[in-house]
Amino acid sequence: MCGMPQQPPVRSTPSRPRRPDASMSLLTTVMDHSLDEGYAEAAARKKARGDSGVPRPLRAKLGLAAGLVLAALVVTVGAAQARIEAPVVAKEREELIDRVEEATAGADALEDDVDELRDDVGERQEAALKEHGGSQGELVGLLSGATEVHGPGVKLVVDDKKEAEQGGGGPRESTGFSDTGRVRDRDMQRVVNGLWQSGAEAISINDQRLTALSAIRAAGDAILVDNRPLVPPYTVLAVGDGKRLSTRFQNSRDGQYLHALQENFGIRTSISVSDELRLPAAPSVTVRTAEPKAGKGTS
Template sequence: MSLLTTVMDHSLDEGYAEAAARKKDSGTTGVPKPLRAKLGLAAGLVLAALVVTVGAAQARVEAPVLAKERSELIDRVESATADADDLEDEVDDLRGDVSARQRAALEKHGGSRAELVSLLSGATAVHGPGVKLVVDDKKEADQGGGGPRESAGFSDTGRVRDRDMQRVVNGLWESGAEAIAINDQRLTALSAIRAAGDAILVDNRPLVPPYTVLAVGDGQKLSTRFQNSRDGQYLHSLQENFGIRTSISAVDDARLPAAPSVTVRTAEPKAGKGTS
Protein backbone atom coordinates (compact mmCIF):
# COMPACT_ATOMS: atom_id res chain seq x y z
CA MET A 1 0.00 0.00 0.00
CA SER A 2 2.88 2.37 0.70
CA LEU A 3 4.09 1.91 -2.93
CA LEU A 4 0.67 2.77 -4.38
CA THR A 5 0.49 5.78 -2.11
CA THR A 6 3.89 6.96 -3.26
CA VAL A 7 2.91 6.56 -6.99
CA MET A 8 -0.28 8.52 -6.49
CA ASP A 9 1.42 11.31 -4.60
CA HIS A 10 4.36 11.60 -7.05
CA SER A 11 2.80 10.90 -10.50
CA LEU A 12 5.42 13.07 -12.29
CA ASP A 13 9.09 12.33 -12.20
CA GLU A 14 11.07 14.82 -10.20
CA GLY A 15 13.16 15.60 -13.33
CA TYR A 16 10.04 16.73 -15.20
CA ALA A 17 9.06 18.87 -12.26
CA GLU A 18 12.45 20.51 -12.20
CA ALA A 19 12.30 21.24 -15.97
CA ALA A 20 8.83 22.75 -15.63
CA ALA A 21 10.07 24.91 -12.79
CA ARG A 22 13.04 26.18 -14.86
CA LYS A 23 10.72 27.12 -17.78
CA LYS A 24 8.46 28.96 -15.41
CA ASP A 25 11.41 30.82 -13.87
CA SER A 26 12.85 31.80 -17.31
CA GLY A 27 9.44 32.97 -18.64
CA THR A 28 9.47 30.59 -21.63
CA THR A 29 6.05 29.75 -22.91
CA GLY A 30 5.02 26.35 -23.83
CA VAL A 31 4.39 27.18 -27.53
CA PRO A 32 5.49 24.29 -29.71
CA LYS A 33 8.40 24.87 -32.17
CA PRO A 34 6.32 24.21 -35.36
CA LEU A 35 3.79 26.79 -34.23
CA ARG A 36 6.57 29.28 -33.53
CA ALA A 37 7.94 28.72 -37.07
CA LYS A 38 4.51 29.35 -38.57
CA LEU A 39 4.10 32.49 -36.55
CA GLY A 40 7.53 33.75 -37.75
CA LEU A 41 6.64 32.99 -41.39
CA ALA A 42 3.34 34.81 -41.02
CA ALA A 43 5.11 37.82 -39.57
CA GLY A 44 7.57 37.84 -42.50
CA LEU A 45 4.75 37.67 -45.03
CA VAL A 46 2.97 40.53 -43.34
CA LEU A 47 6.17 42.61 -43.46
CA ALA A 48 6.74 41.79 -47.14
CA ALA A 49 3.14 42.70 -48.00
CA LEU A 50 3.61 45.97 -46.17
CA VAL A 51 6.76 46.80 -48.18
CA VAL A 52 5.05 45.95 -51.49
CA THR A 53 2.04 48.02 -50.57
CA VAL A 54 4.19 51.04 -49.67
CA GLY A 55 6.20 50.65 -52.93
CA ALA A 56 3.05 50.43 -55.02
CA ALA A 57 1.62 53.49 -53.35
CA GLN A 58 4.84 55.41 -53.99
CA ALA A 59 4.89 54.30 -57.65
CA ARG A 60 1.30 55.48 -58.09
CA VAL A 61 2.31 58.84 -56.69
CA GLU A 62 5.39 59.17 -59.00
CA ALA A 63 3.74 57.77 -62.18
CA PRO A 64 1.97 61.02 -63.18
CA VAL A 65 5.23 62.96 -62.81
CA LEU A 66 7.18 60.52 -65.02
CA ALA A 67 4.39 60.44 -67.60
CA LYS A 68 4.39 64.23 -67.73
CA GLU A 69 8.16 64.40 -68.20
CA ARG A 70 8.00 61.77 -70.95
CA SER A 71 5.20 63.63 -72.70
CA GLU A 72 7.15 66.89 -72.55
CA LEU A 73 10.25 65.20 -73.98
CA ILE A 74 8.25 63.71 -76.86
CA ASP A 75 6.74 67.13 -77.59
CA ARG A 76 10.22 68.70 -77.67
CA VAL A 77 11.55 66.04 -80.06
CA GLU A 78 8.56 66.39 -82.38
CA SER A 79 8.84 70.17 -82.33
CA ALA A 80 12.58 70.06 -83.16
CA THR A 81 11.92 67.56 -85.96
CA ALA A 82 9.23 69.80 -87.43
CA ASP A 83 11.58 72.80 -87.29
CA ALA A 84 14.32 70.80 -89.03
CA ASP A 85 11.87 69.72 -91.76
CA ASP A 86 10.79 73.33 -92.28
CA LEU A 87 14.41 74.46 -92.57
CA GLU A 88 15.16 71.68 -95.04
CA ASP A 89 12.17 72.70 -97.18
CA GLU A 90 13.35 76.30 -97.04
CA VAL A 91 16.84 75.26 -98.14
CA ASP A 92 15.40 73.29 -101.06
CA ASP A 93 13.29 76.29 -102.11
CA LEU A 94 16.31 78.58 -101.96
CA ARG A 95 18.38 76.12 -103.97
CA GLY A 96 15.66 75.98 -106.60
CA ASP A 97 15.51 79.76 -106.74
CA VAL A 98 19.29 80.03 -107.07
CA SER A 99 19.34 77.41 -109.83
CA ALA A 100 16.57 79.23 -111.73
CA ARG A 101 18.45 82.53 -111.49
CA GLN A 102 21.65 80.86 -112.65
CA ARG A 103 19.92 79.32 -115.64
CA ALA A 104 18.38 82.66 -116.50
CA ALA A 105 21.82 84.31 -116.28
CA LEU A 106 23.33 81.65 -118.53
CA GLU A 107 20.59 82.11 -121.10
CA LYS A 108 20.99 85.88 -120.97
CA HIS A 109 24.75 86.03 -121.26
CA GLY A 110 25.45 82.84 -123.14
CA GLY A 111 24.07 84.02 -126.43
CA SER A 112 23.64 81.34 -129.06
CA ARG A 113 25.69 78.90 -126.96
CA ALA A 114 23.59 79.36 -123.83
CA GLU A 115 22.08 75.86 -124.04
CA LEU A 116 25.50 74.26 -124.44
CA VAL A 117 26.95 76.28 -121.57
CA SER A 118 23.98 75.37 -119.38
CA LEU A 119 24.41 71.70 -120.25
CA LEU A 120 28.13 71.59 -119.59
CA SER A 121 27.79 73.50 -116.33
CA GLY A 122 25.08 71.12 -115.05
CA ALA A 123 22.62 73.97 -114.53
CA THR A 124 19.78 72.20 -116.37
CA ALA A 125 18.39 68.68 -116.30
CA VAL A 126 19.22 66.56 -119.35
CA HIS A 127 18.09 63.28 -120.85
CA GLY A 128 19.06 61.18 -123.78
CA PRO A 129 20.83 57.95 -124.75
CA GLY A 130 23.76 56.89 -122.65
CA VAL A 131 25.03 54.21 -120.30
CA LYS A 132 24.10 52.96 -116.84
CA LEU A 133 27.03 51.77 -114.74
CA VAL A 134 26.39 50.19 -111.32
CA VAL A 135 29.29 49.77 -108.88
CA ASP A 136 28.70 47.98 -105.57
CA ASP A 137 30.68 46.65 -102.62
CA LYS A 138 31.64 43.03 -102.36
CA LYS A 139 29.07 40.87 -100.58
CA GLU A 140 29.73 40.93 -96.83
CA ALA A 141 32.46 43.52 -97.32
CA ASP A 142 34.79 44.05 -94.37
CA GLN A 143 34.85 47.41 -92.57
CA GLY A 144 38.56 47.29 -91.79
CA GLY A 145 41.54 48.49 -93.78
CA GLY A 146 44.81 47.04 -94.89
CA GLY A 147 45.89 45.05 -97.87
CA PRO A 148 47.74 45.62 -101.15
CA ARG A 149 45.64 48.63 -102.17
CA GLU A 150 46.11 50.42 -98.85
CA SER A 151 49.50 51.84 -99.83
CA ALA A 152 47.88 53.64 -102.77
CA GLY A 153 45.06 55.12 -100.72
CA PHE A 154 42.80 52.11 -101.13
CA SER A 155 42.04 48.94 -99.23
CA ASP A 156 41.20 45.44 -100.39
CA THR A 157 38.32 45.02 -97.94
CA GLY A 158 35.82 44.70 -100.78
CA ARG A 159 34.43 48.22 -100.33
CA VAL A 160 34.24 50.79 -103.11
CA ARG A 161 36.47 53.76 -102.34
CA ASP A 162 36.29 57.40 -103.40
CA ARG A 163 39.37 56.95 -105.61
CA ASP A 164 37.57 54.14 -107.42
CA MET A 165 34.62 56.39 -108.25
CA GLN A 166 36.97 59.19 -109.30
CA ARG A 167 38.54 56.90 -111.87
CA VAL A 168 35.14 55.71 -113.07
CA VAL A 169 33.92 59.28 -113.62
CA ASN A 170 37.15 60.43 -115.27
CA GLY A 171 37.05 57.40 -117.55
CA LEU A 172 33.49 58.20 -118.63
CA TRP A 173 34.37 61.84 -119.34
CA GLU A 174 37.38 60.74 -121.36
CA SER A 175 35.23 58.21 -123.26
CA GLY A 176 32.85 60.91 -124.47
CA ALA A 177 30.19 61.39 -121.77
CA GLU A 178 28.35 64.70 -122.07
CA ALA A 179 26.78 64.68 -118.57
CA ILE A 180 27.20 62.39 -115.54
CA ALA A 181 25.29 61.81 -112.29
CA ILE A 182 25.98 59.44 -109.38
CA ASN A 183 22.92 58.33 -107.41
CA ASP A 184 21.01 61.31 -108.91
CA GLN A 185 23.78 63.70 -107.80
CA ARG A 186 24.73 65.70 -110.92
CA LEU A 187 28.43 66.26 -111.49
CA THR A 188 29.86 69.52 -112.75
CA ALA A 189 33.33 70.77 -113.58
CA LEU A 190 33.68 71.79 -109.92
CA SER A 191 32.36 68.58 -108.36
CA ALA A 192 34.51 66.75 -105.84
CA ILE A 193 34.41 63.08 -104.89
CA ARG A 194 35.87 62.57 -101.45
CA ALA A 195 35.73 60.15 -98.53
CA ALA A 196 34.62 60.54 -94.92
CA GLY A 197 35.49 57.32 -93.15
CA ASP A 198 33.87 54.55 -95.20
CA ALA A 199 31.34 56.91 -96.80
CA ILE A 200 31.78 58.47 -100.25
CA LEU A 201 30.87 62.15 -100.56
CA VAL A 202 29.91 63.83 -103.83
CA ASP A 203 29.95 67.59 -103.36
CA ASN A 204 29.83 66.96 -99.58
CA ARG A 205 26.70 64.82 -99.88
CA PRO A 206 27.08 61.25 -98.57
CA LEU A 207 26.10 58.44 -100.93
CA VAL A 208 25.42 54.81 -100.11
CA PRO A 209 26.06 51.76 -102.30
CA PRO A 210 25.19 50.59 -104.81
CA TYR A 211 26.51 53.56 -106.79
CA THR A 212 24.46 54.05 -109.95
CA VAL A 213 26.28 56.16 -112.52
CA LEU A 214 24.26 57.56 -115.43
CA ALA A 215 26.12 59.15 -118.33
CA VAL A 216 24.55 60.79 -121.37
CA GLY A 217 26.23 60.14 -124.70
CA ASP A 218 26.36 57.70 -127.57
CA GLY A 219 25.29 54.68 -125.53
CA GLN A 220 26.95 51.74 -127.23
CA LYS A 221 30.05 53.65 -128.32
CA LEU A 222 30.44 55.18 -124.85
CA SER A 223 30.13 51.77 -123.20
CA THR A 224 32.72 50.20 -125.52
CA ARG A 225 35.17 53.05 -125.17
CA PHE A 226 34.95 53.06 -121.40
CA GLN A 227 35.41 49.31 -121.03
CA ASN A 228 38.47 49.44 -123.28
CA SER A 229 39.98 52.42 -121.47
CA ARG A 230 42.53 52.24 -118.65
CA ASP A 231 39.88 53.21 -116.11
CA GLY A 232 37.50 50.57 -117.45
CA GLN A 233 40.24 47.95 -117.15
CA TYR A 234 40.94 49.20 -113.63
CA LEU A 235 37.29 48.68 -112.70
CA HIS A 236 37.42 45.19 -114.23
CA SER A 237 40.51 44.47 -112.11
CA LEU A 238 38.65 45.49 -108.96
CA GLN A 239 35.92 43.04 -109.89
CA GLU A 240 38.31 40.18 -110.55
CA ASN A 241 40.69 40.70 -107.63
CA PHE A 242 38.64 42.26 -104.85
CA GLY A 243 35.06 41.14 -105.48
CA ILE A 244 33.72 44.61 -106.38
CA ARG A 245 30.43 44.09 -108.25
CA THR A 246 29.94 46.04 -111.48
CA SER A 247 27.57 46.07 -114.43
CA ILE A 248 27.33 48.36 -117.44
CA SER A 249 24.67 48.63 -120.12
CA ALA A 250 23.55 51.06 -122.80
CA VAL A 251 20.22 52.80 -122.17
CA ASP A 252 17.92 54.62 -124.57
CA ASP A 253 16.92 57.43 -122.21
CA ALA A 254 19.11 58.37 -119.26
CA ARG A 255 17.60 61.19 -117.18
CA LEU A 256 19.93 63.36 -115.13
CA PRO A 257 18.74 66.10 -112.75
CA ALA A 258 20.22 69.56 -112.63
CA ALA A 259 22.96 70.25 -110.12
CA PRO A 260 21.50 71.61 -106.86
CA SER A 261 23.71 74.69 -107.10
CA VAL A 262 26.21 75.93 -109.62
CA THR A 263 28.98 78.35 -108.82
CA VAL A 264 29.38 80.71 -111.75
CA ARG A 265 32.85 82.12 -112.12
CA THR A 266 34.16 84.60 -114.64
CA ALA A 267 37.66 85.43 -115.72
CA GLU A 268 39.09 88.48 -117.36
CA PRO A 269 42.40 88.74 -119.17
CA LYS A 270 45.04 90.52 -117.17
CA ALA A 271 46.37 93.59 -118.91
CA GLY A 272 49.98 93.07 -119.83
CA LYS A 273 52.71 95.60 -119.37
CA GLY A 274 53.40 97.79 -122.36
CA THR A 275 56.67 97.50 -124.21
CA SER A 276 58.60 100.27 -125.79
Protein backbone atom coordinates in the same frame (compact mmCIF):
# COMPACT_ATOMS: atom_id res chain seq x y z
CA MET B 1 192.59 -0.13 -137.98
CA CYS B 2 190.84 1.85 -135.76
CA GLY B 3 188.94 4.33 -137.32
CA MET B 4 186.64 7.08 -136.21
CA PRO B 5 183.06 6.09 -135.24
CA GLN B 6 180.62 6.39 -137.98
CA GLN B 7 177.81 8.90 -137.58
CA PRO B 8 174.50 8.35 -139.18
CA PRO B 9 174.09 10.34 -142.22
CA VAL B 10 172.09 13.55 -141.72
CA ARG B 11 168.96 13.70 -143.81
CA SER B 12 168.34 17.09 -145.20
CA THR B 13 164.78 18.41 -145.52
CA PRO B 14 163.86 20.59 -148.43
CA SER B 15 163.14 24.19 -147.40
CA ARG B 16 160.07 26.18 -148.62
CA PRO B 17 160.79 28.61 -151.37
CA ARG B 18 160.74 32.25 -150.36
CA ARG B 19 158.00 34.57 -151.59
CA PRO B 20 159.07 36.85 -154.29
CA ASP B 21 157.78 39.85 -152.30
CA ALA B 22 159.34 38.73 -149.03
CA SER B 23 161.61 41.68 -149.08
CA MET B 24 158.58 44.02 -149.43
CA SER B 25 156.65 42.93 -146.32
CA LEU B 26 155.77 46.52 -145.29
CA LEU B 27 154.23 47.35 -148.63
CA THR B 28 152.33 44.05 -148.59
CA THR B 29 150.89 44.80 -145.16
CA VAL B 30 149.81 48.27 -146.29
CA MET B 31 148.10 46.87 -149.38
CA ASP B 32 146.33 44.05 -147.50
CA HIS B 33 145.16 46.32 -144.70
CA SER B 34 144.48 49.67 -146.31
CA LEU B 35 142.42 50.94 -143.29
CA ASP B 36 143.40 50.86 -139.72
CA GLU B 37 141.17 48.70 -137.50
CA GLY B 38 140.18 51.79 -135.53
CA TYR B 39 138.94 53.54 -138.65
CA ALA B 40 137.06 50.42 -139.70
CA GLU B 41 135.36 50.17 -136.32
CA ALA B 42 134.37 53.85 -136.41
CA ALA B 43 132.92 53.42 -139.89
CA ALA B 44 130.89 50.38 -138.75
CA ARG B 45 129.41 52.29 -135.78
CA LYS B 46 128.46 55.21 -138.01
CA LYS B 47 126.72 52.89 -140.45
CA ALA B 48 124.83 51.15 -137.61
CA ARG B 49 123.29 54.39 -136.31
CA GLY B 50 122.34 55.52 -139.81
CA ASP B 51 124.63 58.51 -139.90
CA SER B 52 124.84 59.63 -143.48
CA GLY B 53 127.69 61.90 -142.85
CA VAL B 54 125.57 65.05 -143.36
CA PRO B 55 126.29 67.72 -140.74
CA ARG B 56 123.67 67.99 -138.00
CA PRO B 57 122.65 71.65 -138.65
CA LEU B 58 122.10 70.82 -142.28
CA ARG B 59 120.01 67.77 -141.35
CA ALA B 60 117.83 69.95 -139.05
CA LYS B 61 117.24 72.47 -141.83
CA LEU B 62 116.37 69.70 -144.27
CA GLY B 63 113.86 68.20 -141.74
CA LEU B 64 112.26 71.59 -141.15
CA ALA B 65 111.95 72.18 -144.87
CA ALA B 66 110.35 68.76 -145.35
CA GLY B 67 107.85 69.50 -142.54
CA LEU B 68 106.91 72.83 -144.07
CA VAL B 69 106.40 71.21 -147.45
CA LEU B 70 104.16 68.54 -145.88
CA ALA B 71 102.11 71.14 -143.97
CA ALA B 72 101.67 73.21 -147.12
CA LEU B 73 100.54 70.09 -148.96
CA VAL B 74 97.95 69.27 -146.27
CA VAL B 75 96.60 72.84 -146.29
CA THR B 76 96.40 72.84 -150.07
CA VAL B 77 94.54 69.51 -150.15
CA GLY B 78 92.15 70.69 -147.40
CA ALA B 79 91.39 73.91 -149.23
CA ALA B 80 90.77 72.03 -152.44
CA GLN B 81 88.48 69.58 -150.61
CA ALA B 82 86.59 72.48 -148.99
CA ARG B 83 86.08 74.12 -152.39
CA ILE B 84 84.75 70.84 -153.71
CA GLU B 85 82.35 70.29 -150.77
CA ALA B 86 81.17 73.90 -150.47
CA PRO B 87 78.51 73.62 -153.21
CA VAL B 88 77.19 70.40 -151.66
CA VAL B 89 76.86 71.98 -148.21
CA ALA B 90 75.18 75.06 -149.65
CA LYS B 91 72.71 72.89 -151.55
CA GLU B 92 71.85 70.86 -148.43
CA ARG B 93 71.36 74.08 -146.46
CA GLU B 94 68.99 75.45 -149.10
CA GLU B 95 67.03 72.19 -149.13
CA LEU B 96 66.74 72.29 -145.32
CA ILE B 97 65.51 75.89 -145.42
CA ASP B 98 62.94 74.94 -148.06
CA ARG B 99 61.70 72.06 -145.90
CA VAL B 100 61.38 74.30 -142.84
CA GLU B 101 59.48 76.93 -144.81
CA GLU B 102 57.21 74.25 -146.30
CA ALA B 103 56.46 72.79 -142.85
CA THR B 104 55.78 76.26 -141.45
CA ALA B 105 53.39 77.00 -144.28
CA GLY B 106 51.64 73.66 -143.65
CA ALA B 107 51.27 74.45 -139.94
CA ASP B 108 49.84 77.90 -140.76
CA ALA B 109 47.35 76.30 -143.15
CA LEU B 110 46.28 73.82 -140.46
CA GLU B 111 45.78 76.65 -137.97
CA ASP B 112 43.59 78.44 -140.49
CA ASP B 113 41.58 75.24 -140.98
CA VAL B 114 41.14 74.89 -137.21
CA ASP B 115 39.88 78.47 -136.95
CA GLU B 116 37.42 77.88 -139.79
CA LEU B 117 36.17 74.66 -138.19
CA ARG B 118 35.69 76.41 -134.84
CA ASP B 119 33.66 79.12 -136.51
CA ASP B 120 31.61 76.49 -138.35
CA VAL B 121 30.95 74.57 -135.11
CA GLY B 122 29.85 77.76 -133.38
CA GLU B 123 27.48 78.64 -136.20
CA ARG B 124 26.00 75.14 -136.24
CA GLN B 125 25.49 75.23 -132.45
CA GLU B 126 23.71 78.54 -132.66
CA ALA B 127 21.54 77.26 -135.54
CA ALA B 128 20.64 74.08 -133.61
CA LEU B 129 19.76 76.07 -130.50
CA LYS B 130 17.59 78.48 -132.47
CA GLU B 131 15.87 75.59 -134.21
CA HIS B 132 14.92 74.09 -130.85
CA GLY B 133 14.03 77.40 -129.31
CA GLY B 134 17.18 77.59 -127.22
CA SER B 135 20.04 80.01 -126.90
CA GLN B 136 23.75 80.16 -126.25
CA GLY B 137 23.01 80.49 -122.55
CA GLU B 138 21.07 77.24 -122.65
CA LEU B 139 24.06 75.48 -124.19
CA VAL B 140 26.27 76.80 -121.41
CA GLY B 141 23.73 75.53 -118.88
CA LEU B 142 23.76 72.08 -120.44
CA LEU B 143 27.53 71.83 -120.42
CA SER B 144 27.90 73.21 -116.92
CA GLY B 145 25.28 70.92 -115.38
CA ALA B 146 22.96 73.78 -114.46
CA THR B 147 20.00 72.29 -116.37
CA GLU B 148 18.37 68.88 -116.52
CA VAL B 149 19.36 66.73 -119.51
CA HIS B 150 18.10 63.54 -121.14
CA GLY B 151 19.20 61.29 -123.94
CA PRO B 152 20.83 57.91 -124.72
CA GLY B 153 23.79 56.73 -122.73
CA VAL B 154 25.25 54.16 -120.35
CA LYS B 155 24.12 52.93 -116.94
CA LEU B 156 26.96 51.66 -114.75
CA VAL B 157 26.37 50.15 -111.30
CA VAL B 158 29.27 49.70 -108.87
CA ASP B 159 28.68 47.96 -105.51
CA ASP B 160 30.67 46.67 -102.56
CA LYS B 161 31.60 43.04 -102.12
CA LYS B 162 28.81 40.88 -100.73
CA GLU B 163 30.48 40.52 -97.34
CA ALA B 164 32.22 43.87 -97.08
CA GLU B 165 34.05 44.81 -93.90
CA GLN B 166 34.58 48.09 -92.12
CA GLY B 167 37.85 50.04 -91.90
CA GLY B 168 40.93 49.44 -94.03
CA GLY B 169 41.61 53.07 -94.86
CA GLY B 170 43.86 54.36 -97.61
CA PRO B 171 43.77 54.02 -101.38
CA ARG B 172 44.50 50.66 -102.93
CA GLU B 173 47.92 51.87 -104.14
CA SER B 174 49.06 52.84 -100.60
CA THR B 175 51.07 50.62 -98.26
CA GLY B 176 48.45 50.93 -95.50
CA PHE B 177 45.65 49.54 -97.66
CA SER B 178 43.84 46.43 -96.47
CA ASP B 179 41.14 44.82 -98.57
CA THR B 180 37.68 45.17 -97.06
CA GLY B 181 35.70 44.64 -100.25
CA ARG B 182 34.36 48.20 -100.18
CA VAL B 183 34.37 50.67 -103.05
CA ARG B 184 36.71 53.61 -102.41
CA ASP B 185 36.49 57.25 -103.45
CA ARG B 186 39.54 56.75 -105.66
CA ASP B 187 37.69 53.95 -107.46
CA MET B 188 34.74 56.21 -108.27
CA GLN B 189 37.08 58.99 -109.38
CA ARG B 190 38.66 56.69 -111.94
CA VAL B 191 35.26 55.47 -113.13
CA VAL B 192 33.98 59.02 -113.67
CA ASN B 193 37.18 60.22 -115.35
CA GLY B 194 37.13 57.19 -117.64
CA LEU B 195 33.56 57.97 -118.71
CA TRP B 196 34.43 61.62 -119.42
CA GLN B 197 37.40 60.58 -121.52
CA SER B 198 35.30 58.01 -123.37
CA GLY B 199 32.89 60.70 -124.60
CA ALA B 200 30.25 61.22 -121.90
CA GLU B 201 28.46 64.57 -122.14
CA ALA B 202 26.82 64.55 -118.69
CA ILE B 203 27.26 62.29 -115.63
CA SER B 204 25.47 61.73 -112.36
CA ILE B 205 26.05 59.41 -109.39
CA ASN B 206 23.01 58.35 -107.41
CA ASP B 207 21.11 61.30 -108.92
CA GLN B 208 23.89 63.67 -107.89
CA ARG B 209 24.84 65.65 -111.03
CA LEU B 210 28.54 66.21 -111.60
CA THR B 211 29.93 69.51 -112.84
CA ALA B 212 33.37 70.88 -113.63
CA LEU B 213 33.68 71.81 -109.95
CA SER B 214 32.47 68.51 -108.46
CA ALA B 215 34.68 66.64 -106.02
CA ILE B 216 34.54 62.96 -105.01
CA ARG B 217 35.99 62.46 -101.55
CA ALA B 218 35.86 60.02 -98.64
CA ALA B 219 34.74 60.51 -95.03
CA GLY B 220 35.48 57.31 -93.16
CA ASP B 221 33.85 54.53 -95.16
CA ALA B 222 31.41 56.88 -96.89
CA ILE B 223 31.91 58.42 -100.34
CA LEU B 224 30.99 62.10 -100.72
CA VAL B 225 30.07 63.91 -103.93
CA ASP B 226 30.17 67.66 -103.39
CA ASN B 227 30.12 66.97 -99.65
CA ARG B 228 26.93 64.88 -99.91
CA PRO B 229 27.25 61.27 -98.69
CA LEU B 230 26.29 58.45 -101.06
CA VAL B 231 25.12 54.96 -100.16
CA PRO B 232 26.03 51.87 -102.21
CA PRO B 233 25.24 50.61 -104.74
CA TYR B 234 26.56 53.54 -106.77
CA THR B 235 24.54 54.07 -109.93
CA VAL B 236 26.40 56.10 -112.53
CA LEU B 237 24.44 57.54 -115.47
CA ALA B 238 26.36 58.93 -118.43
CA VAL B 239 24.65 60.58 -121.40
CA GLY B 240 26.29 60.05 -124.77
CA ASP B 241 26.50 57.70 -127.75
CA GLY B 242 25.48 54.58 -125.79
CA LYS B 243 27.20 51.71 -127.65
CA ARG B 244 30.29 53.69 -128.51
CA LEU B 245 30.56 55.08 -124.99
CA SER B 246 30.24 51.60 -123.44
CA THR B 247 32.85 50.06 -125.75
CA ARG B 248 35.37 52.86 -125.35
CA PHE B 249 35.04 52.88 -121.57
CA GLN B 250 35.43 49.11 -121.16
CA ASN B 251 38.52 49.16 -123.41
CA SER B 252 40.09 52.11 -121.60
CA ARG B 253 42.59 51.88 -118.74
CA ASP B 254 39.93 52.94 -116.24
CA GLY B 255 37.51 50.33 -117.56
CA GLN B 256 40.23 47.69 -117.17
CA TYR B 257 40.85 49.01 -113.65
CA LEU B 258 37.19 48.48 -112.79
CA HIS B 259 37.37 44.97 -114.23
CA ALA B 260 40.45 44.27 -112.05
CA LEU B 261 38.47 45.39 -108.96
CA GLN B 262 35.82 42.86 -109.83
CA GLU B 263 38.31 40.02 -110.41
CA ASN B 264 40.68 40.69 -107.51
CA PHE B 265 38.59 42.31 -104.77
CA GLY B 266 35.07 41.02 -105.41
CA ILE B 267 33.64 44.47 -106.28
CA ARG B 268 30.36 43.98 -108.13
CA THR B 269 29.85 45.88 -111.39
CA SER B 270 27.40 45.91 -114.28
CA ILE B 271 27.13 48.09 -117.38
CA SER B 272 24.28 48.47 -119.86
CA VAL B 273 23.32 50.73 -122.76
CA SER B 274 20.12 52.76 -122.44
CA ASP B 275 18.12 54.63 -125.08
CA GLU B 276 16.81 57.21 -122.65
CA LEU B 277 18.43 58.54 -119.49
CA ARG B 278 17.39 61.54 -117.41
CA LEU B 279 19.91 63.42 -115.33
CA PRO B 280 18.89 66.11 -112.84
CA ALA B 281 20.45 69.55 -112.75
CA ALA B 282 23.20 70.30 -110.30
CA PRO B 283 21.80 71.88 -107.09
CA SER B 284 23.96 74.96 -107.45
CA VAL B 285 26.59 76.13 -109.91
CA THR B 286 28.74 78.97 -108.69
CA VAL B 287 31.02 80.86 -111.05
CA ARG B 288 33.96 82.19 -109.07
CA THR B 289 36.41 83.76 -111.53
CA ALA B 290 35.10 83.42 -115.10
CA GLU B 291 33.64 86.49 -116.77
CA PRO B 292 31.99 86.89 -120.20
CA LYS B 293 34.15 88.53 -122.85
CA ALA B 294 33.12 92.06 -123.81
CA GLY B 295 30.88 92.11 -126.88
CA LYS B 296 30.21 88.35 -126.67
CA GLY B 297 27.02 87.99 -124.67
CA THR B 298 25.34 84.73 -123.82
CA SER B 299 21.89 85.64 -125.06
